[in-house]
Amino acid sequence: MLAQIAISVGFLLACGLVLAGLLLLAEKKILNYGTCHIDVNSGRKDLAVEGGSSLLSSLAENNIFIPSACGGRGSCAYCKVTVREGGGMIGPVEEPYLSPEERQASVRLACQVKVRRDLRIEIPDELFNVSRFRAKLLHKKPLTHDIVELRMQLLEPGEITFEAGQYVQLESAEYKGRDSVMRGYSISSLPSDRNHLELIIRRVPDGICTTWVFDHLKEGQELNFSGPYGFFHLSDTDAPLIGIAGGSGMAPIWAIVRDMKEKGITHRPATYFFGALTQKDLFFMDEFRQLEKDCPWFTFVPALSKEPDDSGWTGERGLITDVVARRFPDASQHEAYLCGSPGMIDASVAVLRSNGMPEENIFYDKFA
Ligand SMILES: Cc1cc2nc3c(=O)[nH]c(=O)nc-3n(C[C@H](O)[C@H](O)[C@H](O)COP(=O)(O)OP(=O)(O)OC[C@H]3O[C@@H](n4cnc5c(N)ncnc54)[C@H](O)[C@@H]3O)c2cc1C
Numbered sequence: 454m455l456a457q458i459a460i461s462v463g464f465l466l467a468c469g470l471v472l473a474g475l476l477l478l479a480e481k482k483i484l485n486y487g488t489c490h491i492d493v494n495s496g497r498k499d500l501a502v503e504g505g506s507s508l509l510s511s512l513a514e515n516n517i518f519i520p521s522a523c524g525g526r527g528s529c530a531y532c533k534v535t536v537r538e539g540g541g542m543i544g545p546v547e548e549p550y551l552s553p554e555e556r557q558a559s560v561r562l563a564c565q566v567k568v569r570r571d572l573r574i575e576i577p578d579e580l581f582n583v584s585r586f587r588a589k590l591l592h593k594k595p596l597t598h599d600i601v602e603l604r605m606q607l608l609e610p611g612e613i614t615f616e617a618g619q620y621v622q623l624e625s626a627e628y629k630g631r632d633s634v635m636r637g638y639s640i641s642s643l644p645s646d647r648n649h650l651e652l653i654i655r656r657v658p659d660g661i662c663t664t665w666v667f668d669h670l671k672e673g674q675e676l677n678f679s680g681p682y683g684f685f686h687l688s689d690t691d692a693p694l695i696g697i698a699g700g701s702g703m704a705p706i707w708a709i710v711r712d713m714k715e716k717g718i719t720h721r722p723a724t725y726f727f728g729a730l731t732q733k734d735l736f737f738m739d740e741f742r743q744l745e746k747d748c749p750w751f752t753f754v755p756a757l758s759k760e761p762d763d764s765g766w767t768g769e770r771g772l773i774t775d776v777v778a779r780r781f782p783d784a785s786q787h788e789a790y791l792c793g794s795p796g797m798i799d800a801s802v803a804v805l806r807s808n809g810m811p812e813e814n815i816f817y818d819k820f821a
């Protein structure tokens with residue numbers, strides 16, 4: 454009986470997959486939308502594109518790069534643009550990501566809108582400054598057992614302008630039958646080093662881009678990325694800072710703190726909490742101790758949640774959120790900069806809010 458049910462379910466699934474494939478094929482090969490025009494920001498650009506692709510990829514082919522951290526899978530919601538005309542109906546993938554106000558304002562996910570007719574769209578002006586870069590990998594340095602640092606020399610264009618905290622989208626190459634994908638990575642190098650770019654990347658088991666970075670990308674190889682993207686950077690207030698990160702979430706905070714030092718921003722006390730499991734997940738420890746010596750306004754607090762009791766570790770123990778709550782029972786006057794997994798960020802926001810921090814003082818990049 455169970456076997457019969459399994460066979461029926463399998464048969465139905467296979468039929469569904471074949472049908473979906475046929476529909477995609479028909480869309481690509483049989484339906485011919487011809488040349489469509491995309492009017493961007495009321496005449497700032499008028500693009501003539503071949504219909505049938507997503508708005509996201511049609512724009513990218515014309516050197517307009519919309520943030521797309523999930524690579525067009527419809528799961529990051531970074532690719533929102535305003536589609537005034539020609540966008541068609543909101544699809545089921547988009548629905549959960551669009552608030553009633555956004556629907557009212559004609560906001561759509563660019564990766565889910567198909568170009569089938571002429572479109573009239575609006576994008577933030579900053580996105581006209583995003584470029585696609587070719588670079589050469591100078592080093593791939595292990596920082597821990599599952600984190601590497603990439604350092605690149607920019608080839609074309611040879612310089613990048615960005616703010617500490619922003620991110621780029623790295624393009625993996627095809628390997629072992631896996632397509633090229635784009636993924637977001639925060640820049641860990643300093644904005645003053647305009648000819649180079651550094652990233653800190655953590656391996657995700659079976660992740661497409663990180664497997665390419667760890668197992669296929671070689672020093673000396675050329676690679677591509679676009680950027681800079683994002684609004685995660687130091688505000689221009691005088692508020693003291695709390696930074697919270699875990700794992701490769703280190704990247705933008707490492708850039709922001711050193712950028713503050715370089716620019717002589719000494720009037721904003723900054724405490725940076727870094728959460729890890731055990732000592733083998735820590736890195737840049739010597740560099741942070743040196744920063745503490747050089748910068749009286751800066752405090753580094755690493756905290757370990759799974760370190761064996763008898764290891765000799767004398768620093769903080771426990772969840773990073775508990776350590777923050779203990780050290781800042783009143784966070785009402787501070788600003789917070791959070792970076793890492795969505796779970797860690799949600800937990801940190803809850804703690805900071807309950808310790809008095811206004812929502813508008815909390816900035817984060819979720820590594821989703
Ligand atoms: C703004 C931003 C900045 C970031 N900065 C950094 C950084 O500095 N350093 C860093 O290490 N990471 C960073 N990330 C995360 C990074 O972009 C990638 O998400 C991460 O490296 C995983 O990519 P991947 O291609 O290896 O994994 P993916 O192939 O995307 O897979 C990730 C996980 O999702 C699962 N998965 C695969 N396909 C699907 C699917 N179709 N649907 C659902 N789940 C699926 C996989 O099994 C795996 O568990 C950042 C993310 C954002 C949004």
Ligand code: FES
Pocket residue numbers: 520521522523524525526527528529530531532562563564565
């Ligand atoms: S690119 Fe991620 S949702 Fe569109």
